Amino acid sequence: MFFDDPVISSRMLTLLTLSFHIIYATIGVGVPLMIMIAQWVGIKKNDQHYILLARRWARGFVVTVAVGVVTGTAIALQLSLLWPNFMELAGNVIALPLFMEVFAFFFEAIFLGIYLYTWDRFEDQRKHLMLLIPVAIGAAMSAFFITTVNAFMNAPQGFEMVNGELVNVNPLAAMFNPATPTKIAHVISTAFMTSAFVLASIAAFRLVKGSNHDYHKKALFLTMKVGLVFSIATVIIGDFSGKYLAEYQPEKLAAAEWHFETEEHAPLILFGILNEEYETRYAIEIPSALSILAHGNPSREVIGLNEFPEEETPPLFIHYLFDLMVMIGMFMIGLSLFYWIGVKRNWSFIQTKPFRWLLVLGGPLSLLAIEAGWWMTEFGRQPWILRGIMTTSEAATTSDHVGIMFILFAGLYAILGIGTVVILTRMFRHHPVEKELAKQGGGAK
């Protein structure tokens, strides 16, 4: 069985842990910004609804942070447990951002603790709001640092290999490698976008369930607006990511696009299937679009997969993951733009149930796009763990017990996942909005 092979089971366990952690990590990076916006709007407009919004989000946020912290601790340890040879080698070059990441968490955790327990200790609400700034900065910095590590795995630099020894190490050059700018920008903007849409889902869900309270309508409008801004940013930065790939990891882009022959005016292929001869069927082809994605110029040449030795090309199924991510990105821009115009023009269509169900779907879809994006980029790096230097199978542990650990962790994540959902729903059911507003004295409507 595949569990007997330490390499495969290590890959599966890494896949499992990271796919689970990224949900919480994304929320952890994005939600502090959303809380900040809501509290700021609340203070400026002197509107209790927004203040309560910030308060309730913050309360739920604590639960997701807790799970983010424990799953993050799991990954950080698993990197050494499952990929000891990789960490031994890469630790010499890329330990710096990993180390700084811990400080960023530390910083964030401290101020989050203070923020949560001091809601009513300040006369001036603005002082309380200030406490969120270090939280948001800490979260964004930790995403920044960890993503430089991943960027380094894709575009390693900042050292030289002489007879298998690492020399001339330059930690800063390793951190600021060619993959870093687009990767970080894309990861952070998607975290903001996804958090906004996840919170919008909740508000839309309340409205679908029959609430007609202004509180939820304001929440929905605010989150959709922020979501729109960041989904546009995401697609623009995604386009830059494509250009990065074309220049530094052409095999990943080619595999994601099923682009086999090097050619000019390369078409972008959406969906479809591959037959035995590596020809695409049933696909939508957009002429020259891949050349535009790769180089910003419809007539430029795009390198095809056939230029690479077969044992160094990534699996071809990443094509579907890429398509999924891109389609969701486009769809979310369309959806939030439509909603925004609808609100401005008083379209009654946006108040209908089916449309609100679409808004509910937006959060889960964005999370799916995050997962698809990561699977695409991580599988797309195969067979390398450190591109061009070390393969995944050289890096893995030799321990025989990874399979059983996979089962244990799968059980753990199931408990944590279900626990999060149960606790969050229970928490908000016990404290209905209407009651809290009445208590605050702002409960008109």
Next chain:
Amino acid sequence: MSLEIIGISVLWTFLFGYVIVASIDFGAGFFNAYSSFTGKKHILTKIIQRYLSPVWEITNVFLVFFFVGIVGFFPKTAFYYGTTLLVPVSIAIILLAIRGSYYAFETYGSKGHRGYAFMYGLSGLFLPASLSVVLTISEGGFITMVDGAPVLDYWALFTSPLTWSIVVLSVTAVLYISAVFLTWYANQAGDKHAANLLRKYALFWSLPTIITAGGIIYELRFHNEAHFEQLMNVGWMFGISFLLFIGTVWLIWKRRHYGIAFGLLVGQFAFAFYGYGISHYPYLLYPHLTIYDGFTNETMAISLIIAFLAGFLLLIPSLYLVLRLFLFDKDYVKGLSETKGGSQNE
């Protein structure tokens, strides 16, 4: 001082910090569960939750800091320990996860489920046990090299008396440290009942702690003679540690100066911990790995140290703020600020 020594000293200090804060946390969880099963729940739970709620995440970061740091400064530890520790450390991760999440779930979500309290309390005993196995392994004799890869001999590990005495020490020390701290904290909060109860726990666990600690030194003589001899060279550190121990117990016994008693206790563990660490020098893993052959390159070491100093400058003021707001704020400690509307616990 060489970079190697600076590196290991920083890490050892963080580990020491973790040992103290985590012991308080683990032990508190255990006392909480224990007291809820013996009908004394109302006495302890409040004290424990008020102290632990704001700080549990910070505790966790100490641990993360240590192991991220050790792989940063000594990348070869990833190779030796990473390969061999898969099972014990994975178990520790799972226990930590249960702890962290259930703690948050219970505090912020639903309240007072006995099953949660029980799991939380029990994990506080298993965690020190599974983490302390790493110290045992570092004494050597349990890892052999097969085809160039390290392999852990579980049978030898689980049948060694050294393993079990370290496990017992870790558990008793956790309970002792925690009880002494909470006695002080409860006293600060003016909760006489809780302080009395915790004082009894502290006295109860003091003797087993010192006996097992002595036992380990004895075991070590047979297990790793080289280490034992170096230990004797710094015997004075253990002597001071013992005197400090007497001081703590005496103050607690006399119901006096609980704050100083806790200070002495930290001193006691610091001397023992550093004494142990110094005598372990230069080995990270007997006899395979020393801090010299496992060290990273010089550039990385210097950048890590700079990052560490910069990070530290950032953290000290923030930690000070936390302590002022939660630990030493009289209103908060006594639970008064809650009536002003503590947001989480309504």
